[in-house]
Amino acid sequence: MLAVQRVQGTAVPLDRSDVDTDQIIPAEWLKRIERTGFGAGLFSAWRQDPAFVLNQPRYSGASILVAGPNFGTGSSREHAAWALQDYGFEVVISSRIADIFRNNCTKIGVLPVVLAHDVVDRLMRAIEDDPALEIVVDVQERTVWVGALDLSEPFPLDDFTQYRFLNGLDDIGLSERHAAAIAAYEAARPSYLPTTTPV
Amino acid sequence: MGQTLSEKVWERHVVHRTDDEPDLLYVDLHLVHEVTSPQAFEGLRLAGRRVRRPDLTLATMDHNVPTAGLHLGITDPISRRQCEALESNCKEFGVPLYAMGHADQGIVHVIGPQLGLTQPGTIIVCGDSHTATHGAFGAIAFGIGTSEVEHVLATQTLPQTKPGTMAVTVDGPLPVGVTAKDVILAIIARIGTGGGIGKIIEYRGSVFRGLSMEGRMTVCNMSIEGGARAGLIAPDDTTFAYLEGRRHAPKGAEWERALDDWRSLTTDPDATFDDDVVIDGTTLSPHVSWGTNPAQTLPIDASIPDPDTIADPGAADSARRALQYMGLRAGTPIRDITVDTVFVGSCTNGRIEDLRAVAEVLRGRRVHEGVRMLVVPGSMAVKAQAEAEGLDAVISGAGAEWREAGCSMCLAMNPDKLAPGERSASTSNRNFEGRQGPGGRTHLVSPGVAAATAVTGHLAAPADL
Numbered sequence: 001m002l003a004v005q006r007v008q009g010t011a012v013p014l015d016r017s018d019v020d021t022d023q024i025i026p027a028e029w030l031k032r033i034e035r036t037g038f039g040a041g042l043f044s045a046w047r048q049d050p051a052f053v054l055n056q057p058r059y060s061g062a063s064i065l066v067a068g069p070n071f072g073t074g075s076s077r078e079h080a081a082w083a084l085q086d087y088g089f090e091v092v093i094s095s096r097i098a099d100i101f102r103n104n105c106t107k108i109g110v111l112p113v114v115l116a117h118d119v120v121d122r123l124m125r126a127i128e129d130d131p132a133l134e135i136v137v138d139v140q141e142r143t144v145w146v147g148a149l150d151l152s153e154p155f156p157l158d159d160f161t162q163y164r165f166l167n168g169l170d171d172i173g174l175s176e177r178h179a180a181a182i183a184a185y186e187a188a189r190p191s192y193l194p195t196t197t198p199v
Numbered sequence: 200m201g202q203t204l205s206e207k208v209w210e211r212h213v214v215h216r217t218d219d220e221p222d223l224l225y226v227d228l229h230l231v232h233e234v235t236s237p238q239a240f241e242g243l244r245l246a247g248r249r250v251r252r253p254d255l256t257l258a259t260m261d262h263n264v265p266t267a268g269l270h271l272g273i274t275d276p277i278s279r280r281q282c283e284a285l286e287s288n289c290k291e292f293g294v295p296l297y298a299m300g301h302a303d304q305g306i307v308h309v310i311g312p313q314l315g316l317t318q319p320g321t322i323i324v325c326g327d328s329h330t331a332t333h334g335a336f337g338a339i340a341f342g343i344g345t346s347e348v349e350h351v352l353a354t355q356t357l358p359q360t361k362p363g364t365m366a367v368t369v370d371g372p373l374p375v376g377v378t379a380k381d382v383i384l385a386i387i388a389r390i391g392t393g394g395g396i397g398k399i400i401e402y403r404g405s406v407f408r409g410l411s412m413e414g415r416m417t418v419c420n421m422s423i424e425g426g427a428r429a430g431l432i433a434p435d436d437t438t439f440a441y442l443e444g445r446r447h448a449p450k451g452a453e454w455e456r457a458l459d460d461w462r463s464l465t466t467d468p469d470a471t472f473d474d475d476v477v478i479d480g481t482t483l484s485p486h487v488s489w490g491t492n493p494a495q496t497l498p499i500d501a502s503i504p505d506p507d508t509i510a511d512p513g514a515a516d517s518a519r520r521a522l523q524y525m526g527l528r529a530g531t532p533i534r535d536i537t538v539d540t541v542f543v544g545s546c547t548n549g550r551i552e553d554l555r556a557v558a559e560v561l562r563g564r565r566v567h568e569g570v571r572m573l574v575v576p577g578s579m580a581v582k583a584q585a586e587a588e589g590l591d592a593v594i595s596g597a598g599a600e601w602r603e604a605g606c607s608m609c610l611a612m613n614p615d616k617l618a619p620g621e622r623s624a625s626t627s628n629r630n631f632e633g634r635q636g637p638g639g640r641t642h643l644v645s646p647g648v649a650a651a652t653a654v655t656g657h658l659a660a661p662a663d664l
Contacts, residue, residue: 016516016517016520017513017514017516017517018392018393018492018494018517020492020629020631022610022629022631022632022633022634023631023632023633026633026637027610027611027612027634028612030234030235030262030612031234031263031275031277031278031280031281031612032277032281033237033238033241033280033281033284034238035238035241045632045633045637068513069393069513070391070392070393070396070426073392073393073424073426073492074328074423074424074629074631075327075328075610075629076235076326076327076328076330076342076343076344077234077235077344078235078238078326078344078345078346079345081344096393096396097396098393098396098426099362099396099397099426099428100328100341100342100343100344100423103343103344103347104344104345104346104347107344107346107347108346158221158360159219159220160219160220160221160358170346171346171350171358172246172248172349172350172353172354174358175223175350175354175356175358176353176354178214178215178223178356181214181215181223182214182215182223182225182354182355182356185214185225186225186355189225189227190456190457190460191453192449192453192454192456192457192460193227193318193321194227194228194315194316194318194447194448194449195254195255195447196228196253196254196255196256196257196295196316196447197254197295198295199446199447
């Protein structure tokens with residue numbers, strides 16, 4: 001993944017709760033074996049409505065998605081994170097983000113930012129009032145800044161994920177540093193544990 | 200202080216631990232299917248990596264496969280390409296595969312337990328959010344994304360932050376006609392779609408002790424619909440009796456060793472949970488979802504709620520949108536809702552006991568005129584068992600379609616779909632907008648309610664017949 005130190009840009013307000021990954025990227029898109037091109041499928045059912053936020057020109061060019069609570073529930077499809085990234089989103093802000101979706105985002109460099117419900121609500125209203133509102137998300141400081149609102153809000157991000165974002169590191173190479181520990185663990189596993197080798 | 204069951208299982212899988220990194224966990228079993236794996240294998244190829252433990256990895260085809268006319272192969276060229284990719288990837292990397300047409304093929308969460316691969320105290324992952332199904336055996340089982348699939352293929356490990364713990368206790372006895380599906384729907388209605396985020400649920404209490412392994416799998420399967428990372432139930436004699444003699448279960452002296460260990464897999468009496476939810480099982484009744492997320496669920500005796508009476512503005516707004524999508528009016532009794540299609544199947548309710556429950560209701564009855572009913576076994580082995588018991592004759596005889604194994608209309612990646620505006624009663628796990636086909640409307644129900652609904656043409660419980 002590419003390093004992400006700081007995202008500075010405008011946002012789209014998606015004022016809905018419980019946005020599931022079937023809405024973010026419908027199942028029909030999951031048949032592809034490629035890793036790219038999913039942006040065209042992002043929210044494809046909702047985008048058929050001309051009034052849907054992503055269809056409003058005033059929000060074009062945004063790099064931050066601000067959504068209602070319980071964003072990314074449902075299926076484990078990483079395609080949801082790929083679609084958001086391919087469309088141009090680098091950050092998702094919500095008061096509650098589903099676990100698997102959150103993990104998937106951190107594997108590819110989309111930053112999941114959890115802020116208190118009232119803060120997300122305030123942001124949402126401010127963006128609706130002024131689509132050009134500039135938001136800064138700083139990974140090093142783990143803080144969201146909105147100068148026009150005099151808002152400075154810290155967000156949770158564990159040290160390891162922060163380190164990976166700042167340096168653009170994906171996990172496999174990092175885990176391979178522990179090859180000796182993995183081999184030692186394997187050697188000590190009980191012999192009654194199953195294997196999948198056909199019998 | 201004592202440990203909870205999930206903490207015990209977690210601790211025995213820690214390969215590497217430091218203060219400033221997530222735990223590196225060892226994975227005992229990695230299940231793979233065609234949808235979430237192609238980009239992971241491609242990643243391995245690009246990096247020149249191999250699959251570290253093909254003998255702890257098992258692949259099958261389930262999401263895309265047709266459930267009728269298998270001799271025609273997969274006619275959708277994009278679906279076919281994805282299944283062909285899985286076949287060539289498994290060959291290239293030496294991963295065992297039960298492909299379409301194989302006697303052991305089926306939904307990934309049905310075949311793992313059936314083959315005896317799902318065992319207590321293990322960690323099981325799969326690129327599928329319903330992996331928690333395997334928690335019914337006292338395993339920590341959870342869904343992962345494609346980057347994580349690649350990570351497990353390469354290293355047989357996964358870096359994970361330790362989740363919190365949540366106890367959901369339901370004591371009974373359950374009233375007659377209330378099933379495992381009703382219990383989990385009631386739990387999700389209580390905790391909401393986000394209630395379990397960041398946590399592993401342990402299901403405790405006499406209701407779960409009294410359930411069969413298949414009922415326990417139905418419960419654990421839907422843990423993710425309450426937002427939980429995983430859900431599990433402590434193994435007991437019911438678990439051991441299910442496993443004994445299965446193809447990949449330990450044999451002889453190894454079986455005795457395994458049993459000794461498995462009996463230690465319980466939550467210590469002095470352990471505490473981060474969250475405690477208690478539900479009175481004696482007051483539960485059959486449940487039906489009315490909205491577009493699984494928490495929007497009510498007892499079948501209820502009526503469609505009025506969004507204006509919901510205090511939380513977010514929930515009220517969500518209910519309003521759901522009623523509009525579902526084409527429902529506040530105040531309508533749930534039993535007055537008519538359906539076009541009934542779907543029985545999925546990793547939630549596609550096992551033999553589910554099919555027996557459906558056949559019991561359909562025996563001597565007919566599917567209502569104008570209603571299409573699909574019955575899709577969870578695996579080819581479940582199909583064979585059902586046919587050996589004559590269930591297929593009862594189901595077909597009642598006018599329902601008897602199909603081959605696969606995920607089918609649970610997520611409509613194969614040709615089984617709802618048309619826009621069509622309404623279903625479905626034994627699957629998600630009633631999201633468009634889940635069973637663009638514009639389709641889904642009501643989640645138990646197998647018994649599905650069958651009774653097929654007979655009457657409107658949402659109904661078997662006791663109504």
